[in-house]
Amino acid sequence: MRRASETAAVSSKYSPGSLLSVGHLSVAEVSAILAETARIAALSPAERSAILRGRTIALLFYESSTRTRTSFELAAKSLGATTTLVSDKSSSIEKGESLKDTGLTLRALGAECIILRHSASGAPFVLARETGLPVLNAGDGMHEHPSQALLDLRTILNRLHGADKATSITEHSLSGVTVTITGDILHSRVARSNAMLLPRLGARVLLCGPTKLLPEDALGLGPGIEIERDFDRALAKSQVVMMLRIQKERIAGIELDLNEYIHRYQLNSERLLASAPQALVLHPGPMIRGLEISDEVADGAQSAIEEQVAHGLAIRSALLARALSAGIFKGQTI
Numbered sequence: 001m002r003r004a005s006e007t008a009a010v011s012s013k014y015s016p017g018s019l020l021s022v023g024h025l026s027v028a029e030v031s032a033i034l035a036e037t038a039r040i041a042a043l044s045p046a047e048r049s050a051i052l053r054g055r056t057i058a059l060l061f062y063e064s065s066t067r068t069r070t071s072f073e074l075a076a077k078s079l080g081a082t083t084t085l086v087s088d089k090s091s092s093i094e095k096g097e098s099l100k101d102t103g104l105t106l107r108a109l110g111a112e113c114i115i116l117r118h119s120a121s122g123a124p125f126v127l128a129r130e131t132g133l134p135v136l137n138a139g140d141g142m143h144e145h146p147s148q149a150l151l152d153l154r155t156i157l158n159r160l161h162g163a164d165k166a167t168s169i170t171e172h173s174l175s176g177v178t179v180t181i182t183g184d185i186l187h188s189r190v191a192r193s194n195a196m197l198l199p200r201l202g203a204r205v206l207l208c209g210p211t212k213l214l215p216e217d218a219l220g221l222g223p224g225i226e227i228e229r230d231f232d233r234a235l236a237k238s239q240v241v242m243m244l245r246i247q248k249e250r251i252a253g254i255e256l257d258l259n260e261y262i263h264r265y266q267l268n269s270e271r272l273l274a275s276a277p278q279a280l281v282l283h284p285g286p287m288i289r290g291l292e293i294s295d296e297v298a299d300g301a302q303s304a305i306e307e308q309v310a311h312g313l314a315i316r317s318a319l320l321a322r323a324l325s326a327g328i329f330k331g332q333t334i
């Protein structure tokens, strides 16, 4: 795990306010983001819309997205910013323009912050370096999805400890909490960001899935992260279970017996009732109902999947304020 001095050294190469990896955030910074999230959520719409009034934010999406893109866009608008959306389908990216030139173009047009989703791991680091702008990583290939891990954290804290405990955290905030992440761990940036963040707050993370989707060295297991291939056994130890989609866009060359997969790894109501009748159920979306999760579980009382989406809007508002040094982040030194 990185020490605090290394964290500062890594992040100072990029514009302050960038969020490229959860590994760049200290626990104190995560706590400040949660506090700002709660503060912004409590404001009136008029107060909120003053936070980024007159600022310009670009959303640059090279991969499809529903929740992440919409929530970043709605968050930016609710803070009063002007937004522009560039996607690979309808821009000069289709004609072969590079990421660097696209970023410089957006900057020349007045963008002060870029939210980037890209299929290549590391692309947000390149964009941040080339433009000097704050860049928010909205998912880069199989690498990371930092805002997803933060919204998952807020969802877990809210449900397990109550909303008032979701405003500040320490290294012990998730002590005694076991989170099982099940499915296509290998290709999942959501799993990676969560596995980097949650153990730093005291959680134990169990990774569960078949060897093809969860090789022994999948995430570079560190303290607080273990592999448990037996889903029922993992569930029995867990307060939280996070289900993942099989990433068909990244899975080329891997053959899976889907009936076998469903039998061993689907979260259905029989399994949940038998092994984890109290556990909180999460899924970053999009869900493939009937494959990794059943309808009854997705729509059931233990599911916090819609809450995750709502927390996404709140967390991304705070990340945008942080990116543009507004709110409590004014004068930030990172």
Ligand code: ASP
Residues within 6 Å of the ligand: 139, 145, 189, 190, 244, 245, 247, 284, 285, 286
């Ligand atoms: N929406 C998440 C992501 O962009 C999870 C997924 O696509 O399965 O990584």
